[in-house]
Amino acid sequence: MHSFVSSQMSRPFFTWQQILDWAQEHYRFRTFKKDERIPARPELLYLVQRGAVRLVGREQPLKKMQSKSQAQASNNNGEEAFLGFVGAGQPFEIVGHSPFTIQAYAHVDETNIVWMYWQDLDNWPHFRREILEAFRYQHQRKLLWLATLGQRRTIDRLMGFLGLLIEEYGEPCEPIGLAGERAYRLPWSLTHAQIGSAIGSTRVTVTRLMGKLRSQGLIYTLDDHLICLPVFQSLKFKI
Amino acid sequence: MHSFVSSQMSRPFFTWQQILDWAQEHYRFRTFKKDERIPARPELLYLVQRGAVRLVGREQPLKKMQSKSQAQASNNNGEEAFLGFVGAGQPFEIVGHSPFTIQAYAHVDETNIVWMYWQDLDNWPHFRREILEAFRYQHQRKLLWLATLGQRRTIDRLMGFLGLLIEEYGEPCEPIGLAGERAYRLPWSLTHAQIGSAIGSTRVTVTRLMGKLRSQGLIYTLDDHLICLPVFQSLKFKI
Structure with a gap:
């Protein structure tokens, strides 16, 4: 797994602690509850210190210009697309842009967020470079995600989507199945509506296809409702 | 439009020329023909000096392990997803990763590519930062793309996809329609199969839906077969 947290082993923990101290001193630190919206502005950079953030894309009221009632109906449907997680130690930013706005929500309770202007990073040039490297990495992940979504069959998109998420964020979980294969689970829950909005x-x-995958033993759902994949589903786990 | 080429106005043209000279001197410069594959390796960084590059994702033969004949059938279908363009002045890199490999092709004739190791950029630290900023920008674009692909109706995905491409790469073209609206066209052709693979x-x-959009006047195709959008389709053109 790639994250600042794990890469902290190889670089001074000191910088991250300095940034946290600076953020708390300058009131640039806040804790969010599950599903609370993080009021992110385009010119700022955000860091997840603990917890996880969910990015979603929402259609801007472009259609309102054409038909107000139609747009309202579409708003009521909550047409928002799940665009991915940002885990602890990772940065994110929101560059609002038509015809979609991107928004960030705390995905779990006690999600801690630090924010700063890009120029604040002038104090920590090495850290600035790491942030940009992290975006470079995230960009590569999104290309893989787009490759998955290009598949015609919904079940292929679903399986590819789950595989990519678990490859990036998966945690080892109880061995499952008769053969006792090793398995990895997504540490956060996702509703079927959220999955559908992504693919x-x-x-x-999604509910129907998840049932199908489950009956074929390609995915598991444990008591905690977290999605779990046997390890043979992913050829190369980087973990 | 965001590109190194246009941002060169504000920074010394000198660096880019230096890099070109360096690349030619060190045989790190090559011209590709339309649809020729650019043999990109994961540890290298690539810059498009002229022309345009098409990124595609291709499924790795994961399924071959399950069924050889099935995988061959799927390979014959040419299941590759169009992942976007990289225009002149922009960088790209290919981080191969299961279950998809990402590949780069010259999208037009006389596409010039420069390549280098990341450490080669140590000579041009300012340029290195620009490259990372470019990936940061590309990442934001891909988030918007993912937001578009999350839409349930294929026609919405198609329209969103075309809008994003033209917003990023569009060039002004002949006024069209009775009202003589301003319009922007994608400077490169895309087959309906390529569009389908993206959405x-x-x-x-795609052919059916393009016909529908055309009959509604939401898109135009000029004599040159390039896709053209009247300006009112995009609320905020950055151009």
């Missing part, structure tokens, strides 16, 4: 499908279809 | 649909469906 261009509906909650109903 | 999780088929060539046949």
Whole structure:
């Protein structure tokens, strides 16, 4: 897994602690509750210190210009797309842009966020470079995600999507199945509606396909409702 | 439009020329023909000096382990997803990773590519920072793209996809329609199969939906077969 937290082993922990101290001193630190919106502004840079952030894309009221009632109906449907997680130690930014706005929500309770202007990083040039490297990495992950979403069959998109998430964020979990294969689970829950919004499908279809994958033993759901993949599903776990 | 080429106005043209000279001197410069594959390796960084590059994602033969004939059938279908363009002045890199490999092709004739190791950029620290900023920008664009692909209706994904491409790469073209609206066109051609591979649909469906959008006046195709959008389709053109 790639994250600042794990890469801290190889670089001074000192910088991250300095930034935290600086953030608390300058009131640039806040704790968010699950599903609370993080009021992110385009010119700022955000760091997840603990917890996880969910990025979503929402259509801007472009259609309102054409038909107000239609747009309202579409708003009521909550047409927002799940765009991925930002884990602890990772940066994110929100560059609002038509026809979509991107928004950030705390995905779990006690998600700690630090924010700063880009120029604040002038104090920590090495850290600035790491942030940019992290975006470079995130960009590569999104290319893989786009490759998955290009597949025609919804079940392929679903399986590819789950595989990519677990490859990036998966944690080892209880061995499962008769053969006792090793497995990795996504540490956060995702609703079927959220999954559907990411892969261009509906909650109903996702529920049906998840059942199908489960019956084929390609995914598992444990008592905690977290999605779990046997290790043979992913050829190369970087973990 | 964001590109190194246009941002060169504000920074010394000198660096880019230095890099070109260096690349030619060290045989790190090559011209590619349309649809020629650029043999990109993970540890290298690539710059498009002229022309345009098409990134595609291709499924790795994961399924071959399960069924050889099935995998061959799927390979014959040419299941590759269009992941976007890299225009002149922009960098790209290919981090191969299961279950997809990402590949780069020259999208037009006389596409010039410069390549280097990341450490070669130590000579041009300012340029290195610009490269990382470019990836930061590309990452933001991909988030918008993912937001578009999260939409359930194929026609919405198609329209969003075209809008994003033209917003980023569009060039002004002849006024069209009775009202003589201003319009922007994508400077490169894209087949319906390529569009389908990007939005999780088929060539046949894309052809049908493009016809529908055309008949509604939401898109135009000029004599040169390039896709053209009237300006009112995008609320905020950055151009």
